[in-house]
Amino acid sequence: MEYESAWLNGSIPCAVPDIRGIDHIYLMSNADVGRSDNDIIDTAVRELGVAAQEMFGKTPASEHILSTDILYTKSNTNANIVLKLEAADEKPGAFRISADKQNMTVTVSSASAEGLLYGAFRLIFLLRTVDTLGQLECAETPASPLRMLNHWDNLDGSIERGYSGRSFFFDSDKVIIDDRTEAYARLIASVGINAVVINNVNVRAAATKLISAEYRNEIKRFTAIFK
Incomplete structure (x- = not known):
């Protein structure tokens, strides 16, 4: 049975000219993470890696970090992505995406593993649809807990x-x-x-x-x- 992948079609290129590759995917956590949350976060990292391979022909390295202070890029055209799980008073599934053009770093922040996954997918969508690094920035909160x-x-x-x-x-x-x-x-x-x-x-x-x-x-x- 044939089917289409809709917007997850791997042939869609990155639309942001400032980004020509993704070097690293970093996970930064300030909260206790259970096994089920780890599985969801692993999925977010994997989806970002798949998208990077599809868009740039290379799967980025991934690792855990304690602070974003150590981050830097050796390239003016390749970006780093940070998945930041932090303690915050927000609804499950909410997330924020911020972009640091100077350090070529894009951060997806959330208080929940689900939020990191939804934020990762949103970032992939934006990488394929917007024109500038600044347009990657957004904040979203689900209106309903059950969808x-x-x-x-x-x-x-x-x-x-x-x-x-x-x-x-x-x-x-x-x-x-x-x-x-x-x-x-x-x-x-x-x-x-x-x-x-x-x-x-x-x-x-x-x-x-x-x-x-x-x-x-x-x-x-x-x-x-x-x-």
């Missing part, structure tokens, strides 16, 4: 009131997990969606077993991808 997509997919592959083809989650009472599953999870996370319902709310036939041992392993794999 969910609700699918009405049936396990036979049909979609109730389906106007756009068949399910890419299910077919012939089997769960589909492939490259498109991960691509879809990346896409919805990139626009701030933080929850998804994969099956029809009108549960019938094989769907009644989705919470049983029969489908447990497949659903666990789904959870790992969308988490």
Whole structure:
């Protein structure tokens, strides 16, 4: 089944002429980070690395730092990116992006791992759409804590009131997990969606077993991808 990657299409180049490469991705944390948060932050670093490879042909090095005071760049055209997790009184998912043209450093700051991920995706979008380093700067706060997509997919592959083809989650009472599953999870996370319902709310036939041992392993794999 063919699909498009929408704005995550790797062929879209960097639009900021001042930036011709990304040297490093630094993680700076002033807060205790749990395992689940670490996984999300690792995803943010990975997405930035993938985007850098796509735009500039080179994957930047990544490392942890304690202070941005040590940062400098040896190039006037290559930038550093800092993911800064800090204690702050703000809603989960909120983030800020700031740019230091003198030091060629772009910082994504947030009080939550989710905010760093959304900020990383936002930065990737801006790198591909704005003209100057200064235009990368922004601050965003989610208006709603729950931002969910609700699918009405049936396990036979049909979609109730389906106007756009068949399910890419299910077919012939089997769960589909492939490259498109991960691509879809990346896409919805990139626009701030933080929850998804994969099956029809009108549960019938094989769907009644989705919470049983029969489908447990497949659903666990789904959870790992969308988490």
